[in-house]
Amino acid sequence: MTVLAPGAAPALPPSPYRVVGRRLETSDTATIELEPVRSGLAPFSPGQFAMVYGFGVGDIPLSVSRIEGDRLTHTIRSVGAVSSRLASLEGGASVGVRGPFGTGWDLTAAMGRDLLIVAGGLGLAPLRPLITAALTAPERYGRVNVLIGARSPGDLLYADEAERWRAADARVLVTVDRPDDTWRGDVGVVTGLLNRAEFDPGATAAFLCGPEVMMRATARDLARRGIAADRTQVSLERTMHCGTGHCGHCQLGPLLLCRDGPVVRWDHAEPLLAVREL
Amino acid sequence: MTVGTAVSTVLDRDGLDALITLLAEDGRTVIGPTVRDQAIVLAEIGSGADLPYGWGVELEAGHYRLRSRADGAAFAHSAGPQSWKTYLHPQRERQWTADLTADGDMEVREETSPPPSYAFIGVRPCDLRAIAIQDRVLGGGPHADTRYAARRRQAFVVAVECTEPGATCFCVSMGTGPAVGPGYDLALTEVVDGRGHRFLARVGSPEGEAVLARLPHVPADEETAGTARRLVEEAAARMGRTMPEVDLRELMRETLDAERWNDVTARCLTCGNCTMACPTCFCTTVEDVTDLTGEHAERWRRWESCFDVDFTHLSSGPVRASPLSRYRQWLTHKVGTWHDQFDSTGCVGCGRCIVWCPVGIDITEEAHALDAERAAASGDGEVER
Ligand SMILES: Cc1cc2nc3c(=O)[nH]c(=O)nc-3n(C[C@H](O)[C@H](O)[C@H](O)COP(=O)(O)OP(=O)(O)OC[C@H]3O[C@@H](n4cnc5c(N)ncnc54)[C@H](O)[C@@H]3O)c2cc1C
Ligand code: SF4
Numbered sequence: 014m015t016v017l018a019p020g021a022a023p024a025l026p027p028s029p030y031r032v033v034g035r036r037l038e039t040s041d042t043a044t045i046e047l048e049p050v051r052s053g054l055a056p057f058s059p060g061q062f063a064m065v066y067g068f069g070v071g072d073i074p075l076s077v078s079r080i081e082g083d084r085l086t087h088t089i090r091s092v093g094a095v096s097s098r099l100a101s102l103e104g105g106a107s108v109g110v111r112g113p114f115g116t117g118w119d120l121t122a123a124m125g126r127d128l129l130i131v132a133g134g135l136g137l138a139p140l141r142p143l144i145t146a147a148l149t150a151p152e153r154y155g156r157v158n159v160l161i162g163a164r165s166p167g168d169l170l171y172a173d174e175a176e177r178w179r180a181a182d183a184r185v186l187v188t189v190d191r192p193d194d195t196w197r198g199d200v201g202v203v204t205g206l207l208n209r210a211e212f213d214p215g216a217t218a219a220f221l222c223g224p225e226v227m228m229r230a231t232a233r234d235l236a237r238r239g240i241a242a243d244r245t246q247v248s249l250e251r252t253m254h255c256g257t258g259h260c261g262h263c264q265l266g267p268l269l270l271c272r273d274g275p276v277v278r279w280d281h282a283e284p285l286l287a288v289r290e291l
Numbered sequence: 292m293t294v295g296t297a298v299s300t301v302l303d304r305d306g307l308d309a310l311i312t313l314l315a316e317d318g319r320t321v322i323g324p325t326v327r328d329q330a331i332v333l334a335e336i337g338s339g340a341d342l343p344y345g346w347g348v349e350l351e352a353g354h355y356r357l358r359s360r361a362d363g364a365a366f367a368h369s370a371g372p373q374s375w376k377t378y379l380h381p382q383r384e385r386q387w388t389a390d391l392t393a394d395g396d397m398e399v400r401e402e403t404s405p406p407p408s409y410a411f412i413g414v415r416p417c418d419l420r421a422i423a424i425q426d427r428v429l430g431g432g433p434h435a436d437t438r439y440a441a442r443r444r445q446a447f448v449v450a451v452e453c454t455e456p457g458a459t460c461f462c463v464s465m466g467t468g469p470a471v472g473p474g475y476d477l478a479l480t481e482v483v484d485g486r487g488h489r490f491l492a493r494v495g496s497p498e499g500e501a502v503l504a505r506l507p508h509v510p511a512d513e514e515t516a517g518t519a520r521r522l523v524e525e526a527a528a529r530m531g532r533t534m535p536e537v538d539l540r541e542l543m544r545e546t547l548d549a550e551r552w553n554d555v556t557a558r559c560l561t562c563g564n565c566t567m568a569c570p571t572c573f574c575t576t577v578e579d580v581t582d583l584t585g586e587h588a589e590r591w592r593r594w595e596s597c598f599d600v601d602f603t604h605l606s607s608g609p610v611r612a613s614p615l616s617r618y619r620q621w622l623t624h625k626v627g628t629w630h631d632q633f634d635s636t637g638c639v640g641c642g643r644c645i646v647w648c649p650v651g652i653d654i655t656e657e658a659h660a661l662d663a664e665r666a667a668a669s670g671d672g673e674v675e676r
């Protein structure tokens with residue numbers, strides 16, 4: 014009988030955390046900051062996720078959108094019962110957290126290379142701690158490109174932070190699908206920004222997160238531009254009820270995405286996503 | 292007697308009865324096959340008299356019927372509607388509770404009710420392997436299901452070798468039976484002949500050895516041991532069904548767009564019976580409930596089937612919306628991607644899914660059809676049906 018491996022996170026139960034900060038990002042998205050009531054969970058790395066429990070309503074997978082010591086930050090779009098509850102919590106409220114779960118972004122694979130970080134909508138949330146990690150160790154990487162696509166200017170996340178990334182020498186390009194009267198920037202899909210990113214395709218690592226169609230289109234475009242498929246990582250979303258590889262919901266062919274993902278190399282993901290309804 | 296050697300003993304019917312009584316006296320909940328509602332089900336048994344002596348089963352795709360046996364055998368029947376997962380990985384289970392304290396904090400308590408200590412009587416070789424498979428899925432990996440692991444560790448397993456395969460059995464193809472593999476405390480082989488009704492017993496663990504030592508038994512005579520071996524060998528030659536003799540994982544990978552999926556989907560009701568009956572299917576969902584005060588919440592986990600359209604619910608809609616994609620997920624997972632995920636097959640050849648499918652869909656027939664279609668497409672002609 015296999016027993017709990019030393020150092021493995023217990024599957025159950027959630028650890029109590031308290032909301033210590035909340036910020037409304039867009040009309041339907043909020044960022045909440047959590048601190049452990051007693052001791053914190055094992056450290057999270059960029060790209061990993063937690064199962065966050067709202068009292069009595071349930072728990073859902075949420076990526077960490079910032080990592081600072083014991084403090085966990087999640088950016089949540091209200092799409093249903095649990096996400097709406099969590100996104101509406103104010104300072105002082107209690108939640109339960111399990112994790113860390115899943116594979117994170119593999120930044121070591123990016124050492125010495127140019128970085129191409131491409132986000133669609135909420136996909137910027139799991140990429141934010143990666144961007145922070147890359148910009149705090151500039152000597153390890155080449156040029157850092159952050160390409161952001163959103164539905165409309167009102168849907169852009171972390172606007173003030175983009176300025177800080179620019180100040181740290183990142184090339185940050187932003188486009189929206191539906192501009193408003195005040196918008197002076199790019200319009201159209203995020204792949205439209207690729208021509209203006211600065212990278213050497215033979216020495217680039219790409220990190221993509223956003224709607225699946227956006228990631229597929231971007232990854233194919235990158236392959237055409239000469240970035241090897243095994244140098245592109247994508248973060249995939251499937252239903253998850255446990256985070257521990259037991260509920261069976263997050264299967265994508267051979268992968269259990271809570272365990273073998275959510276971050277998957279494109280050379281592994283492409284043939285799977287090519288099969289309809291796998 | 293030494294564990295793991297060929298040394299074996301013989302129990303008679305009274306000895307088997309004494310085994311059940313002794314395991315119950317040791318405080319175990321004894322589960323075994325018994326006749327109920329026109330089927331041989333698994334349920335708590337109080338004595339050897341509850342075993343289905345004299346009952347066999349007649350199986351076919353979508354068909355199950357009891358029939359009486361002249362030889363009075365207790366274990367000459369095949370897998371029934373349930374499997375041992377009913378006990379080790381129960382259909383519905385509370386996992387934790389949470390309470391809101393006066394200052395608004397959340398107190399979370401993991402379920403602490405002591406897990407039952409089971410004794411399983413009559414675990415078939417295929418089902419023994421199914422338990423080992425669920426051990427890997429639920430007890431292995433970076434996060435173990437501790438309640439599953441606790442129930443499993445405490446369970447005392449009396450396996451029984453198969454001497455009478457059902458028409459829907461294909462354990463030989465899956466390499467799981469009819470001879471028993473590792474993982475039992477005691478293993479029995481039932482022999483009924485002119486010399487009487489008896490059980491060749493072998494020890495698989497120190498616990499099994501200790502229990503056997505407390506029972507009336509005699510050392511195995513050569514004739515009983517030889518007959519038992521012959522009966523199991525003959526059973527292996529009488530399998531009701533086969534899987535194609537190809538690498539099934541590769542077959543699944545190479546036939547994801549086969550025409551056959553349309554054919555089977557036209558028949559499949561997506562009822563999920565196959566997943567409930569299957570001894571390895573483990574998928575679950577969760578339910579969160581609160582009491583009337585709103586200050587006490589509970590987390591329950593229950594079985595769920597990959598045939599439910601909500602199984603892959605995302606805010607953008609279900610990933611596997613079509614029945615085709617759901618049947619394909621089930622079959623390709625069972626004999627294909629299970630290898631990638633858990634390093635073993637997910638099918639042990641018990642035949643339950645064939646028997647309990649309301650429209651008689653047969654996993655072996657589907658695999659043969661996929662193999663035939665692949666062979667036809669690659670133009671290398673003949674395949675065996
Ligand atoms: C690895 C990963 C990371 C994620 N990171 C974020 C993030 O940082 N921010 C964010 O806003 N969203 C994120 N999501 C999506 C988020 O988990 C879903 O939007 C959320 O589960 C919806 O639950 P709900 O109850 O609010 O919605 P409903 O649509 O009402 O869902 C009903 C039930 O379906 C299930 N369900 C629905 N969608 C999902 C899903 N994707 N995964 C699991 N169960 C689901 C849940 O059990 C839920 O209770 C992530 C998803 C994954 C898989
Ligand atoms: S898939 Fe069918 S034959 Fe195989 S283990 Fe499951 S129920 Fe038994």
Ligand code: SF4
Pocket residue numbers: 558559560561562563564565566598647648649650651652
């Ligand atoms: S194969 Fe049979 S048992 Fe399984 S879902 Fe389809 S109709 Fe139901």
